[in-house]
Every structure is written in structure tokens, then in C-alpha cells.
Amino acid sequence: xxxxxxxxxxxxxxxxxxxxxxxxxxxxxxxxxxxxxxxxxxxxxxxxxxxxxxxxxxxxxxxxxxxxxxxxxxxxxxxxxxxxx
Amino acid sequence: xxxxxxxxxxxxxxxxxxxxxxxxxxxxxxxxxxxxxxxxxxxxxxxxxxxxxxxxxxxxxxxxxxxxxxxxxxxxxxxxxxxxxxxxxxxxxxxxxxxxxxxxxxxxxxxxxxxxxxxxxxxxxxxxxxxxxxxxxxxxxxxxxxxxxxxxxxxxxxxxxxxxxxxxxxxxxxxxxxxxxxxxxxxxxxxxxxxxxxxxxxxxxxxxxxxxxxxxxxxxxxxxxxxxxxxxxxxxxxxxxxxxxxxxxxxxxxxxxxxxxxxxxxxxxxxxxxxxxxxxxxxxxxxxxxxxxxxxxxxxxxxxxxxxxxxxxxxxxxxxxxxxxxxxxxxxxxxxxxxxxxxxxxxxxxxxxxxxxxxxxxxxxxxxxxxxxxxxxxxxxxxxxxxxxxxxxxxxxxxxxxxxxxxxxxxxxxxxxxxxxxxxxxxxxxxxxxxxxxxxxxxxxxxxxxxxxxxxxxxxxxxxxxxxxxxxxxxxxxxxxxxxxxxxxxxxxxxxxxxxxxxxxxxxxxxxxxxxxxxxxxxxxxxxxxxxxxxxxxxxxxxxxxxxxxxxxxxxxxxxxxx
Numbered sequence: 058x059x060x061x062x063x064x065x066x067x068x069x070x071x072x073x074x075x076x077x078x079x080x081x082x083x084x085x086x087x088x089x090x091x092x093x094x095x096x097x098x099x100x101x102x103x104x105x106x107x108x109x110x111x112x113x114x115x116x117x118x119x120x121x122x123x124x125x126x127x128x129x130x131x132x133x134x135x136x137x138x139x140x141x142x
Numbered sequence: 143x144x145x146x147x148x149x150x151x152x153x154x155x156x157x158x159x160x161x162x163x164x165x166x167x168x169x170x171x172x173x174x175x176x177x178x179x180x181x182x183x184x185x186x187x188x189x190x191x192x193x194x195x196x197x198x199x200x201x202x203x204x205x206x207x208x209x210x211x212x213x214x215x216x217x218x219x220x221x222x223x224x225x226x227x228x229x230x231x232x233x234x235x236x237x238x239x240x241x242x243x244x245x246x247x248x249x250x251x252x253x254x255x256x257x258x259x260x261x262x263x264x265x266x267x268x269x270x271x272x273x274x275x276x277x278x279x280x281x282x283x284x285x286x287x288x289x290x291x292x293x294x295x296x297x298x299x300x301x302x303x304x305x306x307x308x309x310x311x312x313x314x315x316x317x318x319x320x321x322x323x324x325x326x327x328x329x330x331x332x333x334x335x336x337x338x339x340x341x342x343x344x345x346x347x348x349x350x351x352x353x354x355x356x357x358x359x360x361x362x363x364x365x366x367x368x369x370x371x372x373x374x375x376x377x378x379x380x381x382x383x384x385x386x387x388x389x390x391x392x393x394x395x396x397x398x399x400x401x402x403x404x405x406x407x408x409x410x411x412x413x414x415x416x417x418x419x420x421x422x423x424x425x426x427x428x429x430x431x432x433x434x435x436x437x438x439x440x441x442x443x444x445x446x447x448x449x450x451x452x453x454x455x456x457x458x459x460x461x462x463x464x465x466x467x468x469x470x471x472x473x474x475x476x477x478x479x480x481x482x483x484x485x486x487x488x489x490x491x492x493x494x495x496x497x498x499x500x501x502x503x504x505x506x507x508x509x510x511x512x513x514x515x516x517x518x519x520x521x522x523x524x525x526x527x528x529x530x531x532x533x534x535x536x537x538x539x540x541x542x543x544x545x546x547x548x549x550x551x552x553x554x555x556x557x558x559x560x561x562x563x564x565x566x567x568x569x570x571x572x573x574x575x576x577x578x579x580x581x582x583x584x585x586x587x588x589x590x591x592x593x594x595x596x597x598x599x600x601x602x603x604x605x606x607x608x609x610x611x612x613x614x615x616x617x618x619x620x621x622x623x624x625x626x627x628x629x630x631x632x633x634x635x636x637x638x639x640x641x642x643x644x645x646x647x648x649x650x651x652x653x654x655x656x657x658x659x660x661x662x663x664x665x666x667x668x669x670x671x672x673x674x675x676x677x678x679x680x681x682x683x684x685x686x687x688x689x690x691x692x693x694x695x696x697x698x699x700x701x702x703x704x705x
Contacts, residue, residue: 062473064541081607084599093593096509097517106521106600113522114529114608117393118615121400128624132403132464135622135631 081107147192149205150180150215151253151263154222154246158270161239170230173238177223180249184215191255200315203255210436210582214252214372217440218245221364221447228451228559229357236277241361244270248365252372256315257305257330260373264301264337268294271366278355289630290350293336293343294366301333320377331378338370338421339414340387344394345627347414352406352463356454359406363413363450364443371420371439380427385516388425391418392523399530400616401623403464405453405539409446412489412531415523416442422520423504426511429583434503436581441496441570445488448563449535452482455556456539459549465618470544477551479540481560488567490532490602491524496570498598499577499589506587524598525605532602533609538618 060066085104095101102108157176164172189212193205222245229238247270250263268291275287307326309315320327339347351362378384395415402408416438423435455478456471457463472479484495491497501524508517551557570577578585609616670676 064472065544077603077606081603084596084603087596088600091592091596093597094591097514099514099518100597104600106597107604109521110525110601110604111608114525114605115612117396117522117526117529118400118608118612121397122615124397125401125621125623129401129619129621130624132620132622134624 147187147205148183149193149250149253150184150187150219151246151250153180153183154219154242154249155266158239158242158246161242162235173226173230174223176242177219177226177245180246181216181219181223184212184219184249187212197258199313200256200258200309202258202315204250204259205253206255207253208582209580210372210376211252213436213440213580213582214368215249216580217443218249218252218365218368221245221361221443224559224562225357225361225364225447227562228360228454228556230555231553232355232357234277234279234355237274237355237358237361240270240273240277241358242270244274244361244365246270248369251369255317257309257317258315260317261298261302261305264369265298267366267369268298271362274358274361275350275354278353278358280353283353283355286350286353289627290346292630293346297333297336300329300336304329304331304333317373317376319379322378322381322383331374331381334370334373334377335387337366338374338417339367339391340421341390341394342626344391344414345625348398348402348407348410348625349627349631351410351413352404356458359410360447360450360454363409363446367413367417368439368443371417371424371435374421374424375432375435379424379432382425384421384425385513386425388418388421388423389516389519389523391415391421392519393526394418396523396526396530398623398625399534401621403466403618403620403622405456405463405465405468405535406450407622408465408531408535409449409453412527413446415527415530416446416489419501419504419520419523422516423507426504426507426513426516428507428511430503430510430587431507433578433581433583433585433587434500434505434507437500437503437577438497440577440580441488441500441567444563444566444570445485445496448481448485448560448567449489449531451556451560451563452478452485453535453539455552455560456549458552458556460547462547464620465538465542466620468539468545468547469542470540471547471549472540473544474548475540475551477557478560479536481564482540483536484564484567486532486536488571490528491598492532492602493590493595493598494568494571496567496577498571499574500570502589502594502598503587521601525601525608528602528605529609533606534616537609 063069085107088104093100099105154176157172157180161169161172187207189207189209191203191206193203195202195204222242225241226238229241232238244267247263247266251260251267254260254263272287272291272294275283275290304326307324308320308330311324311326320330322328322331336343347367351359354362374384391414395411395413395418399408399411399415402411420435420438420442423431423438455475456468459475460468462468488495488497491501505517505520505524508520574589667677671678
């Protein structure tokens with residue numbers, strides 16, 4: 058099947074995903090061979106930065122979603138007061 | 143006062159005043175040459191207080207140059223030039239002159255050696271930026287420009303009160319490092335922080351900037367907040383509270399940007415986030431941290447303008463701004479996609495981009511100061527930047543689902559502006575020494591170590607993994623998230639309306655009985671004025687004498703009782 062762009066082909070997207078996961082694994086494995094010069098005790102744990110980046114991002118998304126429950130409004134919310142101005 | 147020396151800010155402002163008179167190619171040439179001349183003039187200036195003006199009992203220095211002010215003036219003028227190139231095809235004839243007044247005033251602030259000059263240019267900046275916003279010509283932009291002007295005028299009043307108090311207390315108008323230890327210095331600090339987008343008023347920024355035109359937002363993103371960073375750097379280095387103000391700004395920006403649907407509001411929230419990093423650096427206050435804050439401001443102006451140019455190109459081509467209505471644009475806008483992605487990588491501090499060599503100096507300063515909590519916040523924030531701007535912006539605008547839109551890349555002037563800034567994002571990342579040489583203190587820092595590259599990649603790539611794992615929860619919906627601007631857009635007007643009705647009811651309650659008393663009185667007076675009435679009657683002299691006697695007696699009693 059001919060697609061408009063090579064990125065439209067699901068097979069290529071799958072390959073990209075595979076490549077991404079390989080790079081992810083490599084950055085963690087590299088930690089075993091390279092001295093990462095930990096500045097703080099906590100940083101010397103194996104794969105600390107990877108786990109920390111992943112977990113804090115999940116927390117930020119969950120935190121944002123929680124805030125959104127209270128503060129999300131349709132994007133026409135302010136349209137009324139702008140017509141008055 | 144030496145008159146041979148040209149003031150770069152005045153060159154740009156003169157250009158702004160000249161532009162409305164020109165048309166066609168002459169105007170285009172003037173747009174590009176005014177900031178270029180100003181930049182040349184800036185680099186011909188020696189260091190020191192070049193203009194000294196006596197004013198009242200004070201000595202003012204409207205033109206003072208050192209490494210820090212030259213760094214900021216350089217990036218402001220570069221931004222004005224490339225922004226001018228990007229905006230060459232802007233139809234509004236007001237926008238670019240307003241932007242040059244705005245940029246010139248920002249240069250005026252950073253080249254000011256005294257607080258009076260700082261304040262003057264500070265207010266011109268507010269005028270210029272309001273006009274940029276206003277020139278977009280839509281009703282939403284006009285409403286936003288009024289709200290924006292209110293906040294900045296209020297900030298200006300606070301700053302002025304602080305400046306007046308500080309000069310009265312010290313007798314010294316010079317602008318140098320201060321301690322936040324008196325009401326006056328606190329007012330100055332608050333005035334500065336309002337422009338930086340600090341809490342609690344940060345919402346003015348995402349409320350206003352995204353309402354400007356496709357090119358207007360590019361100008362707006364650069365000057366106000368970074369001038370605030372400059373004055374904080376010079377005025378309040380090492381003020382500890384700034385660390386926590388900055389950390390709040392960082393996470394506020396991330397959380398709101400994650401919830402946002404409008405592509406330029408995402409980027410506006412991320413300005414607050416990025417300025418937060420600079421404010422943390424100023425709060426830490428070591429030479430490494432201050433260098434980091436200054437370098438990050440320089441790098442940030444470039445990649446943020448680049449991101450907003452790519453968003454502006456999309457807006458100009460599609461007239462759409464919501465992520466939920468965009469997507470798949472990489473098919474037909476390859477250059478915009480590439481430039482936007484480079485900007486996104488730079489803001490995320492990927493190795494080989496400008497963000498990597500600047501932001502990491504702030505992080506390094508936290509490490510050097512053994513500030514583990516601050517460092518943990520900064521590391522999480524670095525991951526969060528990739529999450530909310532680095533992936534989210536390009537993913538939802540250029541990739542994700544195919545919206546079916548096939549707009550072409552923008553015209554040459556816009557393309558070259560983007561390509562030039564994309565080039566700078568990479569060039570500064572590859573040759574950081576060119577940036578480091580401009581910093582206020584000697585740089586003793588090597589950004590490219592194997593350890594640093596690997597830890598940074600771990601942090602960022604796993605943040606990317608989190609994005610795709612949680613993608614279902616990040617799908618954009620046509621919503622906005624209420625921010626503190628709700629207080630002055632909804633709560634304030636509602637309160638004043640409520641106050642108005644209460645007042646009206648109160649007035650009625652008081653005036654209705656009074657009115658009936660008055661009517662009664664008038665009819666009584668009218669009745670008594672008729673010719674048989676009390677006021678028209680002849681009174682016997684005896685009555686008068688009696689009244690006079692009563693009066694005199696009263697005096698007597700009062701006189702005695704007073705003894």
C-alpha cells in the first residue's frame with residue numbers, strides 16, 4: 058500500500074517505537090559501564106534518572122488531571138464576558 | 143555627557159517612529175536595519191557609565207554598560223531584527239513599530255544605570271507591548287490588551303512607589319544590588335516579579351500573549367519577562383525567597399500547559415515555566431547560578447521565539463489554534479515542523495541544543511550548593527519541560543492524528559527567520575563557549591561530560607515514555623483551565639455588579655422615606671406661603687421680644703454652665 062509519507066505507514070511507526078525502546082534501554086545499561094558521578098546519595102541508585110523522570114512525569118500528569126477536575130471549563134467560558142466588553 | 147555616543151535603545155525607538163512614514167521596500171529595509179544599527183552601536187560602546195545626567199539632587203546614568211547589560215541588550219536587539227524579518231508580511235502597520243518601541247524600551251531598561259531611567263523605560267515597555275497586542279485587531283485581543291495594561295500599570299505603580307521610597311531613604315538613585323529588607327525594596331521586588339510572571343498574578347501572561355497576531359506573540363514572548371529576569375539579576379541576586387518563587391513558577395507552568403488545548407497558550411505557560419528556572423538561579427545567587435540564569439535567558443529567547451514562530455506559521459496558514467483541530471501538518475509543512483521540533487528539543491535541554499548548555503548551569507549551582515531538595519525539583523522539572531512543551535507541542539500540532547489540513551510552509555521571510563533561529567539553537571549547543579564568553583562571570587563549567595549526557599538522556603527519554611504511555615489521558619479536549627485571571631474577569635465584575643445592586647437597593651431604602659418627608663415639607667411650605675399662611679402673616683412685636691428674651695436667657699445659661 059502506497060502512503061502519502063513514510064511516517065503514515067504503521068510498519069515504520071512500529072520500527073520507530075522499537076528504536077525508541079532500544080535507546081531507552083541503552084541509556085539505562087550505559088549507567089552500568091560509565092561512572093555517572095552521582096552528586097547526591099540518591100543519584101547513585103542504578104537507573105535513578107530514568108525512574109525519576111518517568112515517575113515524576115506520571116505524577117505531574119496525575120496532578121494536572123486532578124486540578125483539571127475542578128478547573129476545566131468549556132473553551133467558550135469567557136466568550137460571554139468578551140461580548141459585553 | 144558625551145554626545146558622540148549613540149544610545150542603542152533610542153536608535154530602535156527612532157526607527158519605530160520612522161516606520162509608519164515608510165512604505166514598500168523602504169519600510170522593509172528600515173525594519174531590518176534599525177535593530178542592526180542599534181546592535182552595531184551597542185557593540186561599539188565601551189563599558190562604564192557613559193551618560194551622566196544631573197536631575198534634581200541625583201545623578202542619573204541613562205546609558206551604562208557592563209557585561210550583563212550588553213548580553214541582554216544583544217539578545218533583545220537580535221530578537222527585534224529576526225522578529226522584524228518574521229513579521230515583514232504582517233498586514234497591521236501598527237504592530238512592528240509598536241514592537242520596536244517595546245524592544246527599544248526593553249534595551250533602555252537593561253542599559254539604565256539608575257532606577258529612574260529603569261522606571262521610565264519600564265512604562266514605555268508596557269505601552270509598546272499593549273499596542274502590539276491591540277494591533278491584532280480582534281475584539282478578544284482588545285479586551286485582553288485592556289486587562290494586560292491594567293496589570294502592568296498596577297505593577298508600574300508598585301514599582302514607582304518602591305523606587306521613590308528607596309531614593310528617599312538612601313539618597314542614591316543608582317541601580318545596584320539591593321536587599322529585600324525595607325518596604326521600598328520589597329515594593330521594587332514585587333514590581334519586578336509581576337513582570338516576570340510570578341505568582342499570584344502570573345495569569346496575565348497566558349491570558350494576553352496568545353491573543354496577539356501570528357507575529358505579535360513572537361515579540362511579546364521575548365522582552366517583558368526577560369527584562370524582569372535582568373532587573374532581578376542585577377537588583378536581587380541571592381534573595382532566597384526567589385528559589386521558591388521560581389520552583390512554583392516551574393510547576394505551575396507545567397501543570398497548566400499539560401491541561402491546555404490552545405497551542406500558543408501551551409507555549410505561554412511554558413514561558414512562565416522557563417522564567418522559573420532563571421528565577422531559581424537568581425535566588426541561589428552564586429556566580430555559576432547567575433551565569434546560568436543569564437545564559438538561560440539568552441537561549442530561551444531564541445528557542446521560545448522559534449517555537450512561537452512555528453506556531454505563528456501554522457496559525458497564519460490554517461487560522462486554527464487548538465490542538466484538537468490540528469495535527470498531521472508534517473505532510474505539507476516540513477520546514478515548519480523541523481524548526482518547531484528543533485525549538486522543542488532546545489527548550490527540553492537535549493544535548494547539542496542551547497538549552498542543554500544553559501539550564502544545566504542552574505542545576506549545577508544547586509548541586510554545588512548541596513541543595514538536594516532544590517535539585518530534585520529541578521530534575522523533575524527538566525523532565526516535565528519535555529513532557530509539556532518538548533513533546534506535547536510538536537506532537538499535537540504537527541503529528542498525532544491527521545487533521546486532513548495540507549497548508550504549505552510559510553513565505554520566505556518567515557521561513558528564513560525560523561531557519562536562522564533554529565541554526566542558533568544548535569550552534570549555541572555545539573559551541574557553548576561563544577555564549578559563555580558573553581556571560582557576566584568567568585565560566586568554569588564543562589557541559590559535555592559522558593555522565594551528564596547519559597543522565598540527561600535518561601531523564602528526558604523516560605519522560606517521553608511517560609508521555610506516550612499516558613497519551614490517552616493527554617488527548618486534547620476543547621476546554622480551558624481556569625486561572626487566577628478568573629478573579630478579574632469573572633469574580634471582580636460580578637462582585638462589582640453585586641455591590642452596585644446592593645448600593646442601589648440601599649440608596650432606595652434611604653431616599654424613599656426622605657423623599658416623602660421632603661414632599662411633605664414642600665407642600666407644607668407652599669401651604670404656609672399662601673397669603674393667609676404662617677409665613678405670610680403679620681406677627682406682633684411682642685412675640686419677637688419674647689423670642690429675643692428666650693435667646694438671651696439661653697446664652698446666659700450656657701455661659702454659666704460653661705464655668
